[in-house]
Each structure stands twice: as C-alpha cells, then as structure tokens.
Amino acid sequence: MAMAALRREGRRLAPLISPQPITAARSSLISEEQVPVGVRSISTQVVRNRMKSVKNIQKITKAMKMVAASKLRAIQTRAENSRGLWQPFTALLGDTPSVDVKKNVIITVSSDKGLCGGINSTAVKVSRALHKLNSGPDKESKYAILGEKAKAQLVRDSKKEIVISITELQKNPLNYTQVSVLADDTLKNVEYDALRIIFNKFNSVVSFLPTLSTVLSPEIVEREAEAGGKIGDLDSYEIEGGETKSEVLQNLVEFQFSCVLFNAVLENACSEQGARMSAMDSSSRNAGDMLDRLTLTYNRTRQASITTELIEIISGAAALEG
C-alpha cells in the first residue's frame, strides 16, 4: 500500500522534474529501444494500454481468419464444379489469347472488401498492362469492372475507358442466373471483337495466379476458323439446330462468355478468401510478436521504476539517520 502510494508520488513528480527525458523515453518506447539509464521511468500505463490494443487487434484478426477459412470451404467446391463447365468450350472453340483484334474489352474481376492481400492490385496491374499492349494505332480496349477495389484503382487514371462497372456481387450467394444477367448487360453495352477476362485463379490456399481467359466474338471465330487456326476444330463439327451457322455461333459465344465469367467470379471469390486468410494469419502472428516485445519492455519498465523508488526510499532513510 505504501509502496503503491510512493509509486504514485513518483509518477506525479516525474513530469515536473524531467520533462525532456520523458518525451525522449516515450519516443524511444515507440521505436522499441532501451530506456535511457538514469531517467525517471515512463509510466507503465502507456505500455499497458498499447499491449491491450495490440491484443485486441490480434483477437480480431484471428477471428477474421477463421471466418475467411469457413467461407473458403463453402465456395471452393462450387468453384471446382464450375471448372468443368468451360472446358468443352475451349475444346471446341479454342482459347487463344494471341489473336489480334481491333476492339478489346478487358473485364477485371476483383473483390468488394479489402484486407485480402495483394490480389486486387495484381489483377489491376495485369489489366493495365493488357490495356497498354492493346492500344495501338487502330486497336482500342475498354474496361468492364466487377468489384469495388478494381473500380477504385482504375477510376483514377482510366475513367473514360470504363464502359460498365458492377459492384456488390457477393451480397447474395453467387449463382449462375445472376452472372448470366451480368454477362448480358455487359454484352449489350459494348461491341467487341474479343473479351478478355482477368481474374485470380485459385490453385491452392496459398497460390492465386492472375489468369486471362479469352472469349472471341462470332465473327472473329469464323474468320479464324477459315484461316485454320486452333479453332479449326469447329469445322469438323456439323452445326445443327438453328437457322444459320452464325446464329448458332452467336448463341454459343454468349453461353461461353457467361460460363467463363461464372467460373472466373467463383475462382476470384475463392482466391479472395484464401488471400484474406493468409493476410490475417500473418497479421495475428505479427501482433503476437509485438505483444512479446511489449511485454519485455513492460517488465523492464516496471522493474526500473521499482528500483528507483527503492533507491529513493533507502537514500531518504539513510539521510534521516545519518
């Protein structure tokens, strides 16, 4: 009790006696250095407050990691099921990113919420590179953006090139009808020769690679089929069911676009949850490290203040006697 009272006295006197070293000590606390010897110690209250806030942050990030893990599990099976959907199209029509076309539309799929690592920035970087590649004398490319994060980044420098931007995709659980309506909207507003979809493909919980899927318009498909590119496979099939070959091709391309977009959106959602999991995991680990360091500083501070008080008391007592 007496010790506590003396300690409080010491703390009240400290700012009066030596304001200069206190601020130095405080800034040194923030930069995690040794408290200079001989200084009236900083209050342990400061360190304790900091420890409390770091611990809260650690709890929050741990919770966010678990939430992301459970969401990932739910959406991963759906993404894998939807992968089989666009493979027949690739087998029939080919996926040729290198076809040279006049009008490109770059569709960037990104997330709405942040704290998910670097996946959105990589997607935007790839989109910008593709845009630069495709802007020549008679070529042009426009953006169609899905997701808030890519919109925020691309609106800054390419505002005129954005045809349509859609956000809040994940408010309702993703399903094919919703995505096919989106695909329809995009196709209505823009004329295109090739659609390039950029998304983060989910390979595993720790690896997400930006991937490009190309969907060519029916005219280009016909042109390439005649030129005998990889799409030559189409000719070996007799087209039936519909008035003309071009009408069937048109339907086919629209269907392909909505399937590929559905798969892209699901994969991107998986990558988002996976990236968020690993980001939150590393941040809770960092918080734990910081907490350890702060605990050491706290103990040192506490012991230093006790020592100085003891010295005061003892020297005071000695002065009284002698």
Next chain:
Amino acid sequence: MTLNLCVLTPNRIVWDSEVTEIILSTNSGQIGVLPNHAPIATAVDIGILRIRLKDQWLTMALMGGFARIGNNEITVLVNDAEKGSDIDPQEAQQTLEIAEANLSKAEGKRQTIEANLALRRARTRVEAINTIS
C-alpha cells in the same frame, strides 16, 4: 462401343457415365444419337433428354443449352437439368399451373416471353415424370 455422356450445369455435374443411346431435343427437332455418330455441335432446346441404358429408358428435363457430339463422347451443357426421378409430381404440377396463370396475366412483350419460357420449363418437368411412369 458405348457412348460416354456428360451432362453439365453451372452448379454441378448431373450425369457422367456410359449410355447406349440418347434422344436429344434440339431447335430443329429431336435427334437420336447412337455410337459412332458423326460429329455435331447443336443447340439444345428446353425439352426432354431420353437416355437408354441397356434396355431401360431414363428421362431428364433440360432447360436449354448446347450439345457437342463427337467420337463417342457427348457433352451437354445446359442452364439447368433435373433427372425425372428427382422431380416431385405434385410440385411439378403446381408449378405448371402457376406458370399457366402467369402467362394469362402477363402484360407487355417481355413478360409474355418470360412467362412463355417458364411455362415451357414447367411443362418439360411434368412430361419428364409422366414419361417414366
């Protein structure tokens, strides 16, 4: 020599195994596919897919899409598909009645078209059950 049939929807794989024959309904009528059929790519209408396994016929209701038939591999990609055995007769009948009611109430071109499509879908489902039983 048997055909390998794969029926895919955006959400799941509905069928993936070998069959002896299928009857598919396309925009220009029904086509029957036996082993060693010529390669064909065709649009699939909202209708019934009949599958023959040895001597047994199974029906599936398809909601429009594409089919690719080539060297004994058939891939059918549809918006939605339901096996006849998975459809509840009562519920399908009710959906049909609701769809018919909606069609008579529909105003405007767009609503009429949508109501028509819904009606065709409901009718397909009811037919799928009836063909088995």
